[in-house]
Amino acid sequence: MDIVTWTGREACALQQALRMTNDDFADHLGVAVRTVANWHSSPEIVPRTEIQSALDTAYERSTASVQRRFSLQTRPRPAAVEAQALRVAIAIVLRGDDVLLVCRRGDGELRWQFPAGMVKPGADPATVAAQETHGETGVHCAVRERLGERVHPVTGVVASYYLADHLAGEASNRDPLENVDVTWVPRSTLTRFIPADQIFPPVLSALEVAA
Structure with missing residues (x-):
C-alpha cells in the first residue's frame, strides 16, 4: 500500500471502495460516526495514530477488488487543460x-x-x-x-x-x-x-x- 499517512480524503476513498455507510464504516474501524463525518467535511484532516493503524488494518484485510477500487479513487487526476485564446x-x-x-x-x-x-x-x-x-x-x-x-x-x-x-x-x-x-x-x-x-x-x- 502506498498510503504512508492517511488523511480524511483517503479514509473516505476507502469507505467508498468498501461501499459502506458512515455508520457501517465507523463501526468497521471502531470510531465514532462523528469522526467519519468530519473526514467528509475536512478531507485534509490527519487522523490520530491509533486510527491510522485501524485504517491500515481495514485496507490490508480488504479484498483485491476493494483495493483496486481504492487505487482508482486515489490515483492522481490529470491536470486540467487550459483553453488557449485564439x-x-x-x-x-x-x-x-x-x-x-x-x-x-x-x-x-x-x-x-x-x-x-x-x-x-x-x-x-x-x-x-x-x-x-x-x-x-x-x-x-x-x-x-x-x-x-x-x-x-x-x-x-x-x-x-x-x-x-x-x-x-x-x-x-x-x-x-x-x-x-x-x-x-x-x-x-x-x-x-x-x-x-x-x-x-x-x-x-x-x-x-x-x-
Whole structure:
C-alpha cells in the first residue's frame, strides 16, 4: 500500500471502495460516526495514530477488488487543460512609403486589413506573421520589431503586431478564397482603408516614424 499517512480524503476513498455507510464504516474501524463525518467535511484532516493503524488494518484485510477500487479513487487526476485564446500574428509590412494591405471577405462585407495568420500553440508569432504574409500576398518580409498585443476590437481574438520590411516579391492575391485583393497603399492614406479607431495605436505611431 502506498498510503504512508492517511488523511480524511483517503479514509473516505476507502469507505467508498468498501461501499459502506458512515455508520457501517465507523463501526468497521471502531470510531465514532462523528469522526467519519468530519473526514467528509475536512478531507485534509490527519487522523490520530491509533486510527491510522485501524485504517491500515481495514485496507490490508480488504479484498483485491476493494483495493483496486481504492487505487482508482486515489490515483492522481490529470491536470486540467487550459483553453488557449485564439491568437493571430499581424504583419505591418513597409516598402518605402507604402504599407501592404489585403482586402478580406467576411460577414457579407469587404474589409481592408494587414496580412495576418492564426498562431498555433507552440508556434512563434513573428515567424507566423512573415510566413502568412508570403502565403497570402507572395511578398517576402523580415520582421523588424514587435509592436505589441491586444484583443482585436472587431474579431475579439488576441492579436500580436509586428513591423516588417519588404524583402522581395510582387504583391498578388495568393488566397482568393479569403481575400479579394492585395495592394500597397501610401502610409498617408491608410485611414481611408482602415478606420483610425480600429488601428492599434502603436501601429499608427510606428508608421509615422518608420523610414
